[in-house]
Amino acid sequence: MSDGEVTVHVEQEQGAKQSCPICGRVSPGYDSRRRRWRHLDTCQYKTILVADVPRVKCEEHGVVTVSVPWAEPGSGFTAMFEALVIDWLKEASISAVSRLMGLSWNAIDGIMQRAVERGLTRREETSPTHIGVDETSFRKRHDYVTVVSDQKAGTVLYVGEDRTKASLKAWYESLTEEQREAIESVSMDMWPAFINATLESIPGAEEKIAFDKFHVAKYLGGLFPKSGG
Template structure:
Protein backbone atom coordinates (compact mmCIF):
# COMPACT_ATOMS: atom_id res chain seq x y z
CA UNK A 1 0.00 0.00 0.00
CA UNK A 2 1.24 3.47 -0.85
CA UNK A 3 0.04 6.71 0.72
CA UNK A 4 -0.18 9.53 -1.78
CA UNK A 5 -1.52 12.19 0.55
CA UNK A 6 -2.35 12.41 4.22
CA UNK A 7 -3.78 15.01 6.50
CA UNK A 8 -0.96 14.03 8.85
CA UNK A 9 1.69 15.74 6.74
CA UNK A 10 3.91 17.66 7.35
CA UNK A 11 3.33 17.14 11.08
CA UNK A 12 1.35 14.18 12.41
CA UNK A 13 -1.74 15.64 14.09
CA UNK A 14 -4.71 13.62 15.29
CA UNK A 15 -7.85 15.76 15.44
CA UNK A 16 -10.60 14.52 17.74
CA UNK A 17 -13.96 16.23 17.31
CA UNK A 18 -15.88 16.47 20.58
CA UNK A 19 -19.19 18.00 21.63
CA UNK A 20 -20.94 18.77 24.88
CA UNK A 21 -23.69 16.51 26.15
CA UNK A 22 -27.23 17.79 26.14
CA UNK A 23 -28.27 19.29 29.46
CA UNK A 24 -24.74 19.40 30.84
CA UNK A 25 -23.97 23.04 30.09
CA UNK A 26 -22.77 25.31 32.88
CA UNK A 27 -21.99 29.01 32.99
CA UNK A 28 -18.23 29.58 32.75
CA UNK A 29 -18.48 32.53 35.17
CA UNK A 30 -20.66 31.29 38.05
CA UNK A 31 -20.62 27.52 37.37
CA UNK A 32 -24.40 27.00 37.60
CA UNK A 33 -26.32 24.74 35.21
CA UNK A 34 -27.95 26.81 32.49
CA UNK A 35 -29.87 26.14 29.30
CA UNK A 36 -28.06 26.54 26.04
CA UNK A 37 -28.28 29.78 24.11
CA UNK A 38 -26.77 28.52 20.86
CA UNK A 39 -24.18 26.05 19.62
CA UNK A 40 -21.64 28.79 19.09
CA UNK A 41 -20.13 29.73 15.78
CA UNK A 42 -16.44 29.49 16.53
CA UNK A 43 -14.51 26.26 16.27
CA UNK A 44 -11.89 26.00 18.98
CA UNK A 45 -8.84 23.74 19.33
CA UNK A 46 -7.16 22.51 22.51
CA UNK A 47 -3.81 20.78 22.58
CA UNK A 48 -4.12 17.42 24.34
CA UNK A 49 -1.54 14.85 25.41
CA UNK A 50 0.36 13.27 22.54
CA UNK A 51 -0.66 9.83 21.29
CA UNK A 52 2.60 8.13 20.42
CA UNK A 53 4.29 10.32 17.81
CA UNK A 54 1.03 12.12 16.97
CA UNK A 55 0.11 15.47 18.40
CA UNK A 56 -3.53 15.38 19.54
CA UNK A 57 -5.91 18.31 19.23
CA UNK A 58 -9.48 18.38 20.51
CA UNK A 59 -11.78 20.29 18.15
CA UNK A 60 -15.22 21.56 19.17
CA UNK A 61 -17.77 24.31 18.76
CA UNK A 62 -17.92 26.77 21.64
CA UNK A 63 -21.53 26.53 22.92
CA UNK A 64 -22.97 29.48 24.80
CA UNK A 65 -25.43 29.58 27.69
CA UNK A 66 -27.99 32.17 28.73
CA UNK A 67 -27.28 32.93 32.39
CA UNK A 68 -29.66 35.38 34.11
CA UNK A 69 -26.83 36.41 36.40
CA UNK A 70 -23.93 36.68 33.91
CA UNK A 71 -25.69 37.15 30.55
CA UNK A 72 -24.88 35.18 27.41
CA UNK A 73 -21.46 33.61 27.98
CA UNK A 74 -19.42 30.68 26.67
CA UNK A 75 -20.28 27.47 28.50
CA UNK A 76 -17.77 25.92 30.88
CA UNK A 77 -15.94 23.09 29.22
CA UNK A 78 -14.93 19.97 31.18
CA UNK A 79 -11.82 19.50 29.05
CA UNK A 80 -10.15 22.90 29.49
CA UNK A 81 -10.00 26.01 31.64
CA UNK A 82 -11.65 29.18 30.29
CA UNK A 83 -9.32 31.00 27.91
CA UNK A 84 -6.79 28.17 27.73
CA UNK A 85 -5.56 26.63 24.47
CA UNK A 86 -4.59 23.42 26.28
CA UNK A 87 -6.64 20.54 27.68
CA UNK A 88 -6.53 20.01 31.45
CA UNK A 89 -4.71 16.69 31.03
CA UNK A 90 -2.00 18.35 28.93
CA UNK A 91 -1.62 21.12 31.52
CA UNK A 92 -1.30 18.54 34.32
CA UNK A 93 1.39 16.66 32.38
CA UNK A 94 3.27 19.88 31.64
CA UNK A 95 3.10 20.98 35.29
CA UNK A 96 4.41 17.60 36.45
CA UNK A 97 7.28 17.77 33.95
CA UNK A 98 8.27 21.27 35.08
CA UNK A 99 8.31 19.97 38.66
CA UNK A 100 10.86 17.26 37.81
CA UNK A 101 12.78 19.06 35.04
CA UNK A 102 13.43 22.64 33.98
CA UNK A 103 11.00 24.58 31.77
CA UNK A 104 13.17 24.31 28.68
CA UNK A 105 13.32 20.51 28.91
CA UNK A 106 9.59 20.23 29.59
CA UNK A 107 8.81 22.59 26.73
CA UNK A 108 10.97 20.75 24.21
CA UNK A 109 9.55 17.37 25.27
CA UNK A 110 5.96 18.62 24.84
CA UNK A 111 6.74 20.78 21.77
CA UNK A 112 5.78 24.08 23.39
CA UNK A 113 7.85 27.17 24.18
CA UNK A 114 9.63 27.18 27.55
CA UNK A 115 7.67 30.28 28.57
CA UNK A 116 4.43 28.49 27.75
CA UNK A 117 5.51 25.54 29.92
CA UNK A 118 6.20 27.94 32.79
CA UNK A 119 2.85 29.72 32.34
CA UNK A 120 1.00 26.39 32.33
CA UNK A 121 2.80 25.23 35.49
CA UNK A 122 1.96 28.52 37.22
CA UNK A 123 -1.70 28.27 36.18
CA UNK A 124 -1.98 24.67 37.43
CA UNK A 125 -0.31 25.58 40.73
CA UNK A 126 -2.75 28.47 41.27
CA UNK A 127 -5.69 26.20 40.45
CA UNK A 128 -4.48 23.56 42.92
CA UNK A 129 -3.80 26.16 45.59
CA UNK A 130 -7.34 27.54 45.26
CA UNK A 131 -8.90 24.08 45.53
CA UNK A 132 -6.74 22.82 48.42
CA UNK A 133 -7.90 23.30 51.97
CA UNK A 134 -5.67 25.12 54.41
CA UNK A 135 -3.75 22.75 56.71
CA UNK A 136 -5.27 24.71 59.60
CA UNK A 137 -8.93 24.05 58.65
CA UNK A 138 -10.44 21.73 61.26
CA UNK A 139 -7.19 21.50 63.21
CA UNK A 140 -7.93 20.31 66.76
CA UNK A 141 -4.91 18.34 68.00
CA UNK A 142 -1.23 18.87 67.22
CA UNK A 143 2.07 17.57 68.46
CA UNK A 144 5.42 19.33 68.33
CA UNK A 145 8.67 17.41 68.11
CA UNK A 146 12.18 18.83 68.18
CA UNK A 147 14.47 16.33 66.51
CA UNK A 148 18.23 16.42 66.13
CA UNK A 149 20.23 14.97 63.27
CA UNK A 150 23.87 14.99 62.15
CA UNK A 151 25.28 13.89 65.50
CA UNK A 152 22.98 16.20 67.43
CA UNK A 153 24.27 19.48 66.00
CA UNK A 154 21.36 20.29 63.69
CA UNK A 155 17.77 20.47 64.91
CA UNK A 156 14.38 20.66 63.25
CA UNK A 157 11.00 21.44 64.84
CA UNK A 158 8.09 19.49 63.33
CA UNK A 159 4.39 20.26 63.92
CA UNK A 160 2.03 17.34 63.17
CA UNK A 161 -1.78 17.12 62.86
CA UNK A 162 -2.80 14.04 64.87
CA UNK A 163 -6.19 13.46 63.25
CA UNK A 164 -5.04 13.65 59.63
CA UNK A 165 -1.66 12.13 60.47
CA UNK A 166 0.39 14.56 58.42
CA UNK A 167 3.07 17.18 58.89
CA UNK A 168 1.71 20.73 58.99
CA UNK A 169 4.99 22.63 59.19
CA UNK A 170 8.69 21.98 59.75
CA UNK A 171 11.24 24.62 60.81
CA UNK A 172 15.01 24.64 61.22
CA UNK A 173 16.05 25.13 64.86
CA UNK A 174 14.50 24.61 68.31
CA UNK A 175 12.99 26.64 71.11
CA UNK A 176 10.22 29.16 71.76
CA UNK A 177 11.26 31.44 68.91
CA UNK A 178 10.98 28.65 66.33
CA UNK A 179 7.58 27.51 67.67
CA UNK A 180 6.53 31.17 67.57
CA UNK A 181 6.89 31.02 63.77
CA UNK A 182 4.11 28.42 63.74
CA UNK A 183 1.87 30.54 65.97
CA UNK A 184 2.12 33.64 63.77
Protein backbone atom coordinates in the same frame (compact mmCIF):
# COMPACT_ATOMS: atom_id res chain seq x y z
CA MET B 1 -4.78 13.15 10.58
CA SER B 2 -2.56 15.65 8.79
CA ASP B 3 1.05 16.83 9.11
CA GLY B 4 1.76 14.35 11.86
CA GLU B 5 -1.13 15.72 13.88
CA VAL B 6 -4.17 13.86 15.14
CA THR B 7 -7.35 15.89 15.44
CA VAL B 8 -10.14 14.66 17.67
CA HIS B 9 -13.54 16.26 17.22
CA VAL B 10 -15.67 16.32 20.32
CA GLU B 11 -19.39 16.73 19.74
CA GLN B 12 -22.07 17.63 22.13
CA GLU B 13 -25.03 15.38 22.72
CA GLN B 14 -28.09 16.51 20.79
CA GLY B 15 -30.51 18.42 22.95
CA ALA B 16 -28.22 18.54 25.99
CA LYS B 17 -29.11 21.31 28.42
CA GLN B 18 -26.52 24.03 28.92
CA SER B 19 -25.95 26.09 32.00
CA CYS B 20 -24.27 29.35 32.81
CA PRO B 21 -20.72 28.66 34.12
CA ILE B 22 -21.04 31.42 36.73
CA CYS B 23 -24.39 30.71 38.39
CA GLY B 24 -25.27 27.25 37.05
CA ARG B 25 -28.68 28.36 35.78
CA VAL B 26 -29.89 26.36 32.76
CA SER B 27 -29.90 28.90 29.93
CA PRO B 28 -30.87 29.03 26.27
CA GLY B 29 -28.16 28.50 23.69
CA TYR B 30 -26.76 31.58 21.95
CA ASP B 31 -24.12 30.35 19.50
CA SER B 32 -20.91 28.38 19.60
CA ARG B 33 -17.24 29.02 19.11
CA ARG B 34 -14.73 26.56 17.70
CA ARG B 35 -11.90 25.94 20.18
CA ARG B 36 -8.79 23.78 20.09
CA TRP B 37 -6.79 22.25 22.93
CA ARG B 38 -3.58 20.32 22.77
CA HIS B 39 -4.09 16.92 24.42
CA LEU B 40 -1.77 14.02 25.27
CA ASP B 41 0.01 12.72 22.17
CA THR B 42 -1.50 9.76 20.34
CA CYS B 43 1.46 7.49 19.64
CA GLN B 44 4.09 10.06 18.67
CA TYR B 45 1.60 12.46 17.10
CA LYS B 46 0.63 15.79 18.51
CA THR B 47 -3.06 15.51 19.29
CA ILE B 48 -5.56 18.33 19.12
CA LEU B 49 -9.04 18.24 20.58
CA VAL B 50 -11.52 20.36 18.64
CA ALA B 51 -14.99 21.26 19.81
CA ASP B 52 -17.66 23.83 19.09
CA VAL B 53 -18.15 25.19 22.57
CA PRO B 54 -21.62 26.63 23.10
CA ARG B 55 -22.26 30.06 24.48
CA VAL B 56 -25.45 30.56 26.46
CA LYS B 57 -27.45 33.64 27.25
CA CYS B 58 -27.88 33.76 31.01
CA GLU B 59 -30.59 36.08 32.39
CA GLU B 60 -28.13 37.47 34.86
CA HIS B 61 -24.69 37.14 33.24
CA GLY B 62 -25.43 37.68 29.58
CA VAL B 63 -23.67 35.74 26.83
CA VAL B 64 -21.09 33.41 28.38
CA THR B 65 -19.10 30.42 27.15
CA VAL B 66 -19.99 27.19 28.96
CA SER B 67 -17.21 25.36 30.75
CA VAL B 68 -15.81 22.16 29.30
CA PRO B 69 -14.89 19.30 31.62
CA TRP B 70 -11.48 18.63 30.07
CA ALA B 71 -9.81 22.04 30.31
CA GLU B 72 -9.62 25.13 32.45
CA PRO B 73 -11.06 28.35 31.05
CA GLY B 74 -8.53 30.25 28.97
CA SER B 75 -6.15 27.34 28.51
CA GLY B 76 -5.17 25.96 25.11
CA PHE B 77 -4.30 22.62 26.71
CA THR B 78 -6.39 19.86 28.26
CA ALA B 79 -6.09 19.31 32.01
CA MET B 80 -4.42 15.94 31.38
CA PHE B 81 -1.81 17.55 29.15
CA GLU B 82 -1.11 20.26 31.73
CA ALA B 83 -0.69 17.60 34.44
CA LEU B 84 1.88 15.82 32.26
CA VAL B 85 3.82 19.06 31.74
CA ILE B 86 3.86 19.71 35.50
CA ASP B 87 5.15 16.17 36.10
CA TRP B 88 7.98 16.76 33.64
CA LEU B 89 8.81 20.14 35.18
CA LYS B 90 9.47 18.34 38.47
CA GLU B 91 12.08 16.17 36.73
CA ALA B 92 13.66 18.43 34.14
CA SER B 93 14.53 22.04 33.45
CA ILE B 94 12.03 24.38 31.83
CA SER B 95 14.22 24.57 28.73
CA ALA B 96 14.30 20.76 28.40
CA VAL B 97 10.51 20.52 28.77
CA SER B 98 10.08 23.39 26.31
CA ARG B 99 12.25 21.68 23.71
CA LEU B 100 10.98 18.13 24.10
CA MET B 101 7.29 18.98 24.27
CA GLY B 102 7.38 21.75 21.69
CA LEU B 103 6.06 24.40 24.09
CA SER B 104 6.94 28.08 24.25
CA TRP B 105 8.10 29.75 27.44
CA ASN B 106 4.76 31.57 27.58
CA ALA B 107 2.83 28.32 27.27
CA ILE B 108 4.83 26.72 30.09
CA ASP B 109 4.47 29.84 32.20
CA GLY B 110 0.67 29.74 31.75
CA ILE B 111 0.58 26.06 32.72
CA MET B 112 2.68 26.75 35.83
CA GLN B 113 0.55 29.73 36.85
CA ARG B 114 -2.64 27.67 36.58
CA ALA B 115 -1.00 24.90 38.65
CA VAL B 116 -0.12 27.51 41.25
CA GLU B 117 -3.70 28.77 41.25
CA ARG B 118 -4.96 25.23 41.85
CA GLY B 119 -2.37 24.82 44.61
CA LEU B 120 -3.55 28.04 46.21
CA THR B 121 -7.18 26.97 46.03
CA ARG B 122 -6.30 23.74 47.78
CA ARG B 123 -4.08 25.50 50.27
CA GLU B 124 -7.08 27.24 51.76
CA GLU B 125 -8.41 23.85 52.79
CA THR B 126 -5.24 22.19 54.04
CA SER B 127 -1.84 23.43 55.09
CA PRO B 128 1.13 21.82 53.40
CA THR B 129 3.31 19.92 55.89
CA HIS B 130 6.11 18.65 53.66
CA ILE B 131 7.34 21.07 51.06
CA GLY B 132 10.12 21.01 48.50
CA VAL B 133 11.99 24.05 47.22
CA ASP B 134 13.67 23.84 43.84
CA GLU B 135 15.40 26.18 41.50
CA THR B 136 15.03 25.58 37.85
CA SER B 137 16.39 27.50 34.95
CA PHE B 138 15.14 28.51 31.59
CA ARG B 139 17.83 28.76 28.94
CA LYS B 140 21.36 27.96 29.90
CA ARG B 141 22.17 30.43 32.61
CA HIS B 142 19.51 33.02 33.08
CA ASP B 143 15.93 33.20 34.16
CA TYR B 144 16.07 31.10 37.28
CA VAL B 145 12.80 30.54 39.07
CA THR B 146 12.03 29.27 42.57
CA VAL B 147 9.43 26.51 42.69
CA VAL B 148 7.77 25.45 45.94
CA SER B 149 5.84 22.19 45.85
CA ASP B 150 3.65 20.29 48.26
CA GLN B 151 5.45 16.96 48.39
CA LYS B 152 2.48 15.03 49.71
CA ALA B 153 -0.12 16.37 47.31
CA GLY B 154 2.31 16.65 44.40
CA THR B 155 1.08 20.13 43.61
CA VAL B 156 3.01 23.26 42.78
CA LEU B 157 2.36 25.94 45.41
CA TYR B 158 4.44 28.80 44.13
CA VAL B 159 6.62 29.93 41.27
CA GLY B 160 8.74 32.99 42.02
CA GLU B 161 11.20 34.91 39.92
CA ASP B 162 14.91 34.37 40.57
CA ARG B 163 16.33 32.01 43.15
CA THR B 164 16.99 34.58 45.81
CA LYS B 165 16.26 34.69 49.50
CA ALA B 166 13.62 37.34 48.76
CA SER B 167 11.76 35.19 46.25
CA LEU B 168 11.35 32.32 48.71
CA LYS B 169 10.64 34.66 51.65
CA ALA B 170 7.82 36.24 49.66
CA TRP B 171 6.09 32.88 49.61
CA TYR B 172 6.68 32.18 53.30
CA GLU B 173 5.28 35.62 54.09
CA SER B 174 2.09 34.88 52.16
CA LEU B 175 1.32 32.11 54.66
CA THR B 176 -0.40 32.57 57.99
CA GLU B 177 1.60 32.02 61.17
CA GLU B 178 -0.30 28.75 61.72
CA GLN B 179 0.58 27.57 58.22
CA ARG B 180 4.26 28.35 58.77
CA GLU B 181 4.21 26.43 62.04
CA ALA B 182 2.47 23.48 60.37
CA ILE B 183 5.39 22.93 58.00
CA GLU B 184 7.25 19.86 59.23
CA SER B 185 9.91 19.45 56.57
CA VAL B 186 11.48 21.50 53.81
CA SER B 187 13.41 19.55 51.23
CA MET B 188 15.88 21.57 49.18
CA ASP B 189 19.35 21.71 47.77
CA MET B 190 22.23 23.38 49.59
CA TRP B 191 21.53 26.81 48.22
CA PRO B 192 22.34 29.45 50.85
CA ALA B 193 19.53 31.79 49.76
CA PHE B 194 16.90 29.07 50.33
CA ILE B 195 18.50 27.94 53.59
CA ASN B 196 18.54 31.50 54.96
CA ALA B 197 15.00 32.30 53.85
CA THR B 198 13.78 29.14 55.58
CA LEU B 199 15.79 29.74 58.77
CA GLU B 200 14.34 33.24 59.02
CA SER B 201 10.74 32.28 58.28
CA ILE B 202 9.97 28.82 59.63
CA PRO B 203 9.97 28.20 63.38
CA GLY B 204 12.41 25.42 64.28
CA ALA B 205 13.77 25.34 60.73
CA GLU B 206 17.13 23.88 61.84
CA GLU B 207 15.35 20.57 62.47
CA LYS B 208 13.11 20.74 59.42
CA ILE B 209 15.45 21.41 56.52
CA ALA B 210 16.35 18.23 54.66
CA PHE B 211 18.90 18.12 51.89
CA ASP B 212 17.71 15.38 49.64
CA LYS B 213 20.12 12.96 48.03
CA PHE B 214 19.61 14.12 44.49
CA HIS B 215 20.26 17.71 45.40
CA VAL B 216 23.30 16.87 47.52
CA ALA B 217 24.74 14.73 44.74
CA LYS B 218 24.32 17.61 42.33
CA TYR B 219 26.02 19.96 44.75
CA LEU B 220 28.96 17.63 45.35
CA GLY B 221 29.21 17.01 41.62
CA GLY B 222 29.60 20.74 41.16
CA LEU B 223 32.28 20.99 43.82
CA PHE B 224 34.25 18.02 42.62
CA PRO B 225 33.48 17.78 38.95
CA LYS B 226 36.20 15.23 38.26
CA SER B 227 35.54 12.83 41.11
CA GLY B 228 33.58 9.62 40.93
CA GLY B 229 34.17 9.01 37.21
